[in-house]
Amino acid sequence: MSKKTALYDQHIKSKALMVDFSGWQMPLHYGSQIQEHHAVRNSVGLFDVSHMGVVEIIGKETVNYLRHMLANDVVKLKNTGDALYSCLLNEKGGVIDDLIAYRFSDDNFRLVINAGCRDKDFAWLQKQAEKFDVTLIMRDDLCLLALQGPNAIVMLEKIFDKNVSEKIAALKPFQFYVSSPTVIARTGYTGEPGVEIMLPTQQAITLWEKCIELNIQPCGLGARDTLRLEAGLNLYGADMNQETSPLISNLAWTVSFKDDHRKFIGRDALEKEKQAGISQQLVGLILESKGVLRNHQAVKINGDGFGEITSGSFSPTLNKSIALARIPISHATNAMVERRGEWLNVKIVKPPFNK
Amino acid sequence: MSDTPRDLHYTESHEWVRIENDDTVLVGVTDHAQHQLGDLVFVELPDMHLTLEKGDEMSVVESVKTAADVYSPISGTVIEINNQLSEQPDLINQDPYGRGWICRIKPDNLEELDELLDADNYEKIISEEH
Numbered sequence: 001m002s003k004k005t006a007l008y009d010q011h012i013k014s015k016a017l018m019v020d021f022s023g024w025q026m027p028l029h030y031g032s033q034i035q036e037h038h039a040v041r042n043s044v045g046l047f048d049v050s051h052m053g054v055v056e057i058i059g060k061e062t063v064n065y066l067r068h069m070l071a072n073d074v075v076k077l078k079n080t081g082d083a084l085y086s087c088l089l090n091e092k093g094g095v096i097d098d099l100i101a102y103r104f105s106d107d108n109f110r111l112v113i114n115a116g117c118r119d120k121d122f123a124w125l126q127k128q129a130e131k132f133d134v135t136l137i138m139r140d141d142l143c144l145l146a147l148q149g150p151n152a153i154v155m156l157e158k159i160f161d162k163n164v165s166e167k168i169a170a171l172k173p174f175q176f177y178v179s180s181p182t183v184i185a186r187t188g189y190t191g192e193p194g195v196e197i198m199l200p201t202q203q204a205i206t207l208w209e210k211c212i213e214l215n216i217q218p219c220g221l222g223a224r225d226t227l228r229l230e231a232g233l234n235l236y237g238a239d240m241n242q243e244t245s246p247l248i249s250n251l252a253w254t255v256s257f258k259d260d261h262r263k264f265i266g267r268d269a270l271e272k273e274k275q276a277g278i279s280q281q282l283v284g285l286i287l288e289s290k291g292v293l294r295n296h297q298a299v300k301i302n303g304d305g306f307g308e309i310t311s312g313s314f315s316p317t318l319n320k321s322i323a324l325a326r327i328p329i330s331h332a333t334n335a336m337v338e339r340r341g342e343w344l345n346v347k348i349v350k351p352p353f354n355k
Numbered sequence: 356m357s358d359t360p361r362d363l364h365y366t367e368s369h370e371w372v373r374i375e376n377d378d379t380v381l382v383g384v385t386d387h388a389q390h391q392l393g394d395l396v397f398v399e400l401p402d403m404h405l406t407l408e409k410g411d412e413m414s415v416v417e418s419v420k421t422a423a424d425v426y427s428p429i430s431g432t433v434i435e436i437n438n439q440l441s442e443q444p445d446l447i448n449q450d451p452y453g454r455g456w457i458c459r460i461k462p463d464n465l466e467e468l469d470e471l472l473d474a475d476n477y478e479k480i481i482s483e484e485h
Binding site (some may be wrong): 017028029032033034222226290291292294313314316321340 | 390393394396397399415417419420422441445448
């Protein structure tokens with residue numbers, strides 16, 4: 001039996017095509033995922049991402065605990081209302097999940113984790129927490145909505161009080177504002193300006209309906225995937241997993257080695273990997289001819305060996321197929337992708353694709 | 356709910372066939388199929404003059420989500436292709452039984468169509484898929 005978010009009835013009302021995603025009944029699209037994609041790139045779109053997990057961490061040793069658990073360093077978060085992106089690693093340096101950590105105070109953080117990783121993450125976080133003075137709570141009472149697009153911030157004036165919307169407009173990316181019980185963060189997964197909003201069920205339904213009344217386009221997981229791919233943002237489970245390190249996943253920038261004394265889980269493995277020499281990289285591919293690149297298609301780089309597409313799809317903005325691929329370290333600017341027994345020419349680029 | 360015109364023939368693999376006055380046939384994919392595929396972004400059209408056996412792969416339609424083979428519902432020769440789909444693959448989404456047709460085939464034997472499904476039987480098949 002797959003789970004429903006608190007907004008299930010709202011999706012049905014908006015004529016969503018519902019699909020199973022990591023055990024959740026989620027909207028794939030509300031008619032046309034390409035139209036939804038363009039709405040976010042050109043104006044504004046609304047997403048229900050309540051399938052994602054919110055882990056509340058409370059306790060005196062919260063900062064030390066997270067400095068041990070996360071590859072990025074939460075001491076970078078100086079103030080209440082600062083957030084950062086990080087990987088959660090295993091001892092081998094493989095990625096258990098990617099997440100955003102929100103600092104409410106020295107003894108209170110929240111982590112937002114992927115839907116498909118909820119149980120495994122929580123078990124892992126809980127196991128490691130035994131050695132620290134912290135308490136973990138899975139906040140299943142909260143919903144998560146995302147409002148994304150160049151008009152998202154202006155639209156907030158019609159959704160929140162003037163005082164609140166001005167506070168949000170003044171935030172920089174990866175900062176958040178608390179208008180209790182609602183938390184509004186300048187984060188997202190589309191490559192556009194916008195916010196992600198954490199709030200209790202009833203408020204979430206009210207906010208969703210208000211957005212629909214304002215004619216904001218509801219967007220499903222289909223558009224979410226093409227938007228994140230164009231923005232060059234990794235998808236957990238496709239572009240990285242427990243077998244791949246952040247160093248070969250275009251995520252080296254999210255690993256903080258700065259403090260020599262910080263022995264975060266996975267550090268030893270990553271340092272060994274660096275010493276041995278990084279052999280692979282995650283790059284962007286653009287297909288110049290017609291067709292669509294797909295996950296797991298083989299990539300051939302002349303003289304430098306083979307790789308594989310980790311996320312392939314269609315870019316509505318470029319009107320071309322694009323992909324992320326893991327390939328050997330190479331200076332090549334072109335490669336070939338095997339599709340149905342044919343080798344197609346692709347250009348190797350550095351994401352994002354939509355700039 | 357998907358649309359299933361009464362006057363067409365259907366296959367279990369979600370193609371439709373319309374007999375034209377000159378005994379040639381138009382072939383496309385059904386409303387149900389386009390709905391399942393989602394927004395189409397690319398159509399690989401069959402070559403002109405291609406000779407097909409019933410059940411041969413004749414075309415590939417690709418949506419953002421996935422690629423699907425289109426099988427020839429009848430044996431014959433491709434005598435016209437819908438080139439407009441190269442520029443506007445989403446015609447299949449907008450008008451699957453009209454402007455979204457894929458190709459015209461000159462059948463070897465029109466009686467082969469009797470083996471295909473009528474609208475009622477096709478509707479039964481798609482309702483059983485759910």
